[in-house]
Amino acid sequence: MTPSAAPLLRLTDVGRRYASGEAQVIALDGVTLDIASGEFVAIMGQSGSGKSTLMNILGCLDRPTSGAYEVLGRNVATLDKDELAALRRDAFGFVFQRYNLLSDASAAENVEIPAAYAGSSKRVRYERALDLLGRLGLRDRAGHRPTQLSGGQQQRVAIARALMNDAPVILADEPTGALDSQSGADVLALLGDLHREGRTVILITHDANVAAHAERLVELRDGRVVRDERKPASGTVAAVPRALGDARRGVWLAEVAEAIKMAGRSMRSNLFRTALTLLGVVIGVAAVVAMLAIGDGSKQDVLDRIAAMGSNQLSIRPGAPGVRGAGDVATLTVADAEAIKAIDNVTIVSPERSMGMILRAGSQDYRTTVSGVWPQYATLREWNTTAGSFLTDADVAGYAPVVVLGATVATNLFGAGSDPVGQFVLVRNVPFEVIGVLEPKGASGWGGDQDDIAFVPLSTGFMRLFGQQFLGSITVKVADGERIGKTESELNALLTERHRTVDFQVRNTASLQEAVSATADTMTALLGSVAAISLIVGGIGVMNIMLVSVTERTREIGIRMATGARMRDILLQFNIEALVVCGIGGLIGVALGLGIGLAARSFGLPVAFSPGPALMAFSCAFLTGVVFGYLPARKAARMDPVAALAYE
Incomplete structure (x- = not known):
C-alpha cells in the first residue's frame, strides 16, 4: 500500500x-x-x-x-x-x-x-x-x-x-x-x-x-x-x-445508571465482603432510628401525662421553696383555697389531702391511696365515671360518708366485672358507701397506677380519716393561658399576705412542660449522638473496604481507562458503589430500627415513630457514602493506566 x-x-x-x-x-x-x-x-x-x-x-x-x-x-x-x-x-x-x-x-x-x-x-x-x-x-x-x-x-x-x-x-x-x-x-x-x-x-x-x-x-x-x-x-x-x-x-442519568449496574455486579461478586460493609452502616442507621424513636416516645409520654394532669394549671404545695417533704408541712388550708377563688382568671380551685389506707369489702382488704377532694377535681382531671357518679357539693357540705373508687381498687375489692355501686367499704372501720367507679386511666406519669386510688369528700376526710386540717396541695385552673403568669403573681401575693411568709411553692404546669421537653430533647440528642458515632464507624468501614476494593480491582481500573474511561467516570463508578452500599445499608437499617422500635413497644416502652429520624438516618447513611467513598474513588481515578494494567 x-x-x-x-x-x-x-x-x-x-x-x-x-x-x-x-x-x-x-x-x-x-x-x-x-x-x-x-x-x-x-x-x-x-x-x-x-x-x-x-x-x-x-x-x-x-x-x-x-x-x-x-x-x-x-x-x-x-x-x-x-x-x-x-x-x-x-x-x-x-x-x-x-x-x-x-x-x-x-x-x-x-x-x-x-x-x-x-x-x-x-x-x-x-x-x-x-x-x-x-x-x-x-x-x-x-x-x-x-x-x-x-x-x-x-x-x-x-x-x-x-x-x-x-x-x-x-x-x-x-x-x-x-x-x-x-x-x-x-x-x-x-x-x-x-x-x-x-x-x-x-x-x-x-x-x-x-x-x-x-x-x-x-x-x-x-x-x-x-x-x-x-x-x-x-x-x-x-x-x-x-x-x-x-x-x-450520554447524559448524567445514563452514566449514573451504568455506574449503578457496575456497582451491583461488583457487590454480587464479593457478597461476604459486601455484607460486612453493609453491617456497619445497618447498625448505625438502625441505632439512630431506634434510639430517636424511643427518645421521642419517652418525651411524648411524659408530656402527655403532664397534659393529662390538666393544661393552664398552677399547682400549690406546702412548705418553703427547697424544703424536702413539703407534703407533711401544715401551711395550706381550706380557707386558702376559698380565698384563691376570688382571683381573676381562676376558674377551678381543687384542694386535696391524701393518705395511704386499707379498704375492706367483706373479707377482702386492699391498701390504696385515699384522697379527700372537692367535686371540681373530676372536672379538673377530665375524669369520668363508668358507674354511678362523682362527689357533689352536697356530699362535701353534709360530711357524707361516700367514696368513689378507681378501677384498680374496685377490681381488687369486688372482682373484675362487678358493680360495687351501692355497696359499702370500711375505711379505718368507718363504713363508706360506694357511689361511683372511675374510668381507667392507666399508669401515671411517675410510674404508678392512676387507678389505684379512692376519693372521699374533703370535709369527710378531715373529720373521720385524716385528723389534722391541712392540705397536701391546691390545684388551680385558669381561664386564659396567656395570662397565667399574671395569675401566678397574684396568687403568690395573696398567699404571702395571708401567711405573712413564703411557706408554699407554686408550680406552673406550662413551665414544667417546657423543662421536661428541654430535658427530653437533650437526652434524645445524646442518644442520637451515640447512634451517630456508630454511623461514622460504619462509614470508616465503608472507606476501608472501598480502599481494599480499589487495590484488588487495579487491573480493572486500568482496563476501563484503556477503553476510554475518564477520571470522572472512574470517580463516579467508585463513588456510586459506596453510595449503593450505604443506600442499601440505610434502607435495611431503617427497617431494622423500626423493627427494634416495635419490639420495644411490645415490651411496654414508649416509642414514637415519625418520618424525620428515618429520613435523617438514611440521609446520613447516604452522606456517609459520599464522604467516605470519595477518598477511595479519588485514589482510583488518579491511577496511571500503564501501572494499573501491569498490576498483579
Whole structure:
C-alpha cells in the first residue's frame, strides 16, 4: 500500500526513562517514527527492547519523557488526562496478550465497555456488541463470562471490544502469546481482515513469524529503532481517520445508571465482603432510628401525662421553696383555697389531702391511696365515671360518708366485672358507701397506677380519716393561658399576705412542660449522638473496604481507562458503589430500627415513630457514602493506566 502523506501517528526523538532508585532505566532512546493511516506495522524486539513501552506511548497510556508524540497533528503533551482518555476511546482499540477482560461481566458486557464511556445508549451498544461477536463467531457465547471461554475465544472478545467504537487504530500487544497455534493463526487472520478493511494495525511481538504477517517491520533494540522495512504495497485502501475528540452523547442519568449496574455486579461478586460493609452502616442507621424513636416516645409520654394532669394549671404545695417533704408541712388550708377563688382568671380551685389506707369489702382488704377532694377535681382531671357518679357539693357540705373508687381498687375489692355501686367499704372501720367507679386511666406519669386510688369528700376526710386540717396541695385552673403568669403573681401575693411568709411553692404546669421537653430533647440528642458515632464507624468501614476494593480491582481500573474511561467516570463508578452500599445499608437499617422500635413497644416502652429520624438516618447513611467513598474513588481515578494494567 502507499502510505498517506500526512502521518496518523508521529514520534519525534521520543525518549522514556523510569526512575529505579537513584539510577534511571532508559526504555526508549530517541525513537523517531511515522505511521500512516491504513498501515499494518509490526513492532518487534526481544524482552526489554522497549516495544511494550512504545505501544503504551502510541496508545496514549503513557507519556514520553522527552521528544514529541502527535496523533493527527495533536501533540499529546498538551492534553490532560480526560482528553487522553477521549483520544484512547475514539482513536485506539487495544488487544492485550492477557485479554484483560472483566471476569464478572459477560462477553457482550465486556465488548460494550468502550461504547458505554462513549455515551451510546444501552440498546445501541448491546446490538453492536452482538453484531461484532457474531462477525467473530461468538454470538452464541455473548452471555458467557471469560472463565467459560477458551483463550482464543477470549482474545476474539478482546478484538470485538477494540472494534466497538470503530477505532481507526488497533494496537495488539502480543495477541498470540497466550494462545495455541490454531487460535493464534485465527487471531492473526482477524487482524489481517481488519487491516484490509482499512484500519491501521500495530502489532507488538517478539516472534518473527508473527511479525511476517505485517507489511512493515519496525525492530527495536535497547530502546532504539534498528530496522524499519516495508513490504511491497498490497493495494489496501487506507481508511480516512474520523475526527478525534470528546463526542460523548450520554447524559448524567445514563452514566449514573451504568455506574449503578457496575456497582451491583461488583457487590454480587464479593457478597461476604459486601455484607460486612453493609453491617456497619445497618447498625448505625438502625441505632439512630431506634434510639430517636424511643427518645421521642419517652418525651411524648411524659408530656402527655403532664397534659393529662390538666393544661393552664398552677399547682400549690406546702412548705418553703427547697424544703424536702413539703407534703407533711401544715401551711395550706381550706380557707386558702376559698380565698384563691376570688382571683381573676381562676376558674377551678381543687384542694386535696391524701393518705395511704386499707379498704375492706367483706373479707377482702386492699391498701390504696385515699384522697379527700372537692367535686371540681373530676372536672379538673377530665375524669369520668363508668358507674354511678362523682362527689357533689352536697356530699362535701353534709360530711357524707361516700367514696368513689378507681378501677384498680374496685377490681381488687369486688372482682373484675362487678358493680360495687351501692355497696359499702370500711375505711379505718368507718363504713363508706360506694357511689361511683372511675374510668381507667392507666399508669401515671411517675410510674404508678392512676387507678389505684379512692376519693372521699374533703370535709369527710378531715373529720373521720385524716385528723389534722391541712392540705397536701391546691390545684388551680385558669381561664386564659396567656395570662397565667399574671395569675401566678397574684396568687403568690395573696398567699404571702395571708401567711405573712413564703411557706408554699407554686408550680406552673406550662413551665414544667417546657423543662421536661428541654430535658427530653437533650437526652434524645445524646442518644442520637451515640447512634451517630456508630454511623461514622460504619462509614470508616465503608472507606476501608472501598480502599481494599480499589487495590484488588487495579487491573480493572486500568482496563476501563484503556477503553476510554475518564477520571470522572472512574470517580463516579467508585463513588456510586459506596453510595449503593450505604443506600442499601440505610434502607435495611431503617427497617431494622423500626423493627427494634416495635419490639420495644411490645415490651411496654414508649416509642414514637415519625418520618424525620428515618429520613435523617438514611440521609446520613447516604452522606456517609459520599464522604467516605470519595477518598477511595479519588485514589482510583488518579491511577496511571500503564501501572494499573501491569498490576498483579
